[in-house]
Amino acid sequence: MNHARRHFLYRIFKAGAVLTAAQQAWAGNVLSGQTKSASAQEVQTNYSEAHPSHAGDISGAHVRTMTGRQPLHRALDGRVASVATLEDLRVLPTDRIEEGALVRVAGYHAPGDDGGGLFTLVTELDVPPDDIIHVMATGKKLWRRCHQGFFTSAQAGIKRDGTREDEVLQKAINTAFDYKLRFHLSRGAHTHGGMILIPHDVVITGCGKHESYFYNDFRNAGQRGVIVGTYGPANSYIPAYHPEHVYGLSHTDNHRIYVKNSQDFKVGDIIGIEGTRRVRDTNLHSPNQINEVTSVHEKYIVTRYYIDDDYDGGRVIRLNQPELPEGDTFTDATGRQWNLHVSVNTSITNVGFRQKAGFRWPAVNLSTYKTVFENCSFGSMEGYTAVSGNPVARTVFKDCEFLYSRNAWEFAYYSHDTEVINPTILRVMSPPSNVGDYICHANTSEGAKRIHINGGQLNDGGPSDKVITMLQTGPESSIRNFTITTFGRGVWGDSYATMSGCTIIWKNEFGIAGFSHGYANDNIVVSQKDSSGHAILVDRGTFKNNVLRSVDGARRRCDVLQPVNRHTLRTDENDNNTFKSTPVYYSSYSNSLPVVNGRATIGLLELAEGTIEQDSIFSYEIMIETPDSANIDFLLNDQSIHTIQENNRVIGIHGKIVFASGKGMDNKHCRLFLTSSTGQYLALPLNAGVAWPDVKKFEIQVFGLSEAQSIRRHYVRMERNFS
Structure with a gap:
């Protein structure tokens, strides 16, 4: 046999071996979804650019096919062609490709970026291309991704390179919503500078709460990050209701x-x-x-x-109504409009929510109902509040991490029947909370109730301000097997709340207080070194089998105190306080307030008669947008004590009123302290015209309004502080 004939037969036999191997590869790689991609452990749908090795294919021969120059072993497997990127897929001529043909794409932007996959040619002209599930093809056709019920952020074209990708990130979430697919966050920071909406009926997974995360890098004081659902009376991105x-x-x-x-x-x-x-x-x-x-x-x-x-x-x-009313809808980063809704039946697992900086606005705003967060992380090293719930109703947080500088969470309007299971709550390196704050806050004035915590820990890191409370339960709530470490206050239990099996390490004022009509039994209450106050303060609750210790392990005497009358300070025969009154506060957010006789009340704090005594304090905090002609009025028992005139439409004010006598002052005098965002500072002695024991209410109003005007977008917090 001459050399030329022998070489020809050798090539033919070798090609047959390649074809047999290619058929085996098709059965193993396409049907079973196996891949050699580096992200194989992350998801199961990224098909690798690498082809399985075939015994006998040692020629390195290439041929030209419809998709360009190909290795011989790929050309012989005519059922799967290959291109490098989605851009190559878009321009691939389809006039000679039958419907149903398969093309493997090596990457979204570049080969090997985990954004590729397998696509099939379809003629569904009524489906808009999104460059995720459907990619525009030549000849008025579409390439449809062969998915297994989900896609990744790499397959959505999200680069995760530190640049803002608001539109492409929102488009990926919208695609998951439209096609009822799971959206899997690839590793890295999904950076955005504006609000990203996660609507209802969406499933999002990640590679881990620290590995896959949303990252809001916008440093503007008023910018929110991720919102889950669009409803929320405390949020101003759309009105509270239609x-x-x-x-x-x-x-x-x-x-x-x-x-x-x-x-x-x-x-x-x-x-x-x-x-x-x-x-x-x-x-x-x-x-x-x-x-x-x-x-x-x-x-x-x-x-x-x-x-x-x-x-x-x-x-x-x-x-959650399907039709869009005229105006007043939420417009996302893609320009899509969303109606008023709570995010129902949404599930988010192994995902983080972080922010670069923030003033007031949390890492994530929730409007959720029957939604589950599992192994998620909320907050950042520069965060302010980790989670705001307006509402969180029948929502579950399981094995989640809350990183905060001011608040771990505030569950407000409509928040109820929510479970927090085995949380890790940590203060990060940033400014401390404000005086009077609650780290974990069920805002009872806005209706929060039945918040149930089971297991986990809260470590405040300290030293905390003595009037910062670690946890307010909300009415009818429960706490089980939870550990708190703080240098401030411990737990305030609201009416009908219960607590058992917990360890509270505290320093100032109280370890456990409240639990009116409820109970706090079988807990360990440990006082820090040089603590001041009492381990337990009773408010018509039941307290049994609690172990009281100091931080050095020594057993303390039982200093559980029974109040004679709520909100009244009494002393025993040794002049020791038998009860410290609980804070009374009012907080409100609103998008619109009605005007009556030219006035709108933005805050009203009502008190039991006789509770204002020497050194009593009202603190207040306001952020408000007013018409040009309006003024702000402070009133005690409907009588004005001071008026603020400001030309700025948006103003922030905070301060306090102190009831204390001084030279030439009787118990009808008080001192007003005020600081505004416009630079105004006041420290004024005032004749209130009403004796302290007769004060029944403290009110803040806006006046000088016409009946056609209203107050939009205001926040107010008023608190009765006790000496």
Whole structure:
């Protein structure tokens, strides 16, 4: 046999071996989804540029195919062609490619960037291309990604290189929402400078709470980061409700709501129920609840969950409605408009939420119902508040980390029936909390209730200000097997709350306080060195089998104190305080306040008569936008004590009123301290015209308004501090 013939036969036999190997590779690589990609452990749908090795393919021969020059072994496997990037896929001629043909893409922007995958040619012209699931092809066709129920951020073209990618990041989330696919965050920072919306019915996973994360790098004081859902009375990115979705209710009965135009409701509707705000036991009470409609009748609707409060004369708001009303919608980074909704049936796992800097705005704003966060991290080294919940209703946080500088969380409007399981809550290296803050705050004045904590720890890091409280439970809440370490206050238990199996290490004022009509039993309360105050302060609650120790391990005497009367300071025969009164406060956020007789009340703190004594203090904090002609008025018992005139429409004010006598002053005098964001500072002695024991309310109003005007976007916090 001559040399030329022998070489020809050798090439033919070798090609046959390659074809057999290629068929085996097709069965193993495409059908089973196996890959040699470096990210194989991260996801199972990235097909590698590398081809399985084939015995006998030692020629290194190449041929020309429809996709360009190819290795011989790939050309022989005619069922899968290969291109380098999505851009190459877009320009690939399809006039000779049959529908259903497969093309493997080596990368999104460049080969090997984990953004490639397998695509098939389709003719679905009614599907808009998104460069994630559907890629525009030549010849009025589309390439559709062969996915297994999810896609990655690399496959969405998110580079994660430190540059802001708001639009492409939002587009990926929207695509997951539209196609009901899981969105998997590849490793790295998903950087954005504006708000990123995670809507309802979305599943997001990551590689770990510190490995895959959203990162808000915008340093503007007023910029929020990620929002989950668009509803939230405390948030100003859209109004608190759409008027056409609000219905007055007459009364409630167990699971029934008697409501006007009940036939407008549909089975499955998510609804918000609001009662009338009122003062109860000297504290502001805001009954509210999120529920679901299970049946509709002529005069009433039936809810899935028990109606938990008095809502007579209140209102019902239809949330998560599919139609978009005129105006007042949330527009995301892609320009898409979203209606008012809570994020229901959303699940986020192994993902972090971080921010570079922030003033007031947290790392993530939540408007959630039946949503689950598992192994997630919230906050940053420069963070302010880790999580704001407006609301978090029937939401679960499992094995999550909260990193904070001021607050770990504030659960406010409509927050209820939420579980926090085995959390890790840590203060990071940044400015301390403000005086009077709660690190973990169930905001009872805005209706938060039934927040249940099981396991985990809160380590404040200290030294904390003595009037910072680590945890406020909210009514009907529970705490189990939780550990707190602080140099400030410990736990304030609201009415009907319960606590057991916990360890509280405290230093100032109290370790455990409150729990009116509830209990705090079987806990260990440890006082720090040089602590001042009492291990337990009782407010009509039950306290049994608690072990009191000092930090050196020595057992302390039982210093549980029983109050004679709430909000009244009493002394025993040795002049020791038997009860310290609890803080009374009012806080509110609103997008619109009505005007009555030219005035709008933005804050009202009502008190039991006789509770103002020597050295009593009211503290206040306001951020408000007012019309040009308006002024701000401070009132005691409806009598003005001071007026502020400002030409700026947006102003921040904080300060305090101190009831203390001085030279030439009696108990009708007080001192006003005020600092504004415009540079104004005041320290004024004032004749209040009312004796301290007679003070029943402290009020802040805006006046000089026309009936057509209203106050938009305001925040106020007023607190009665006790000496």
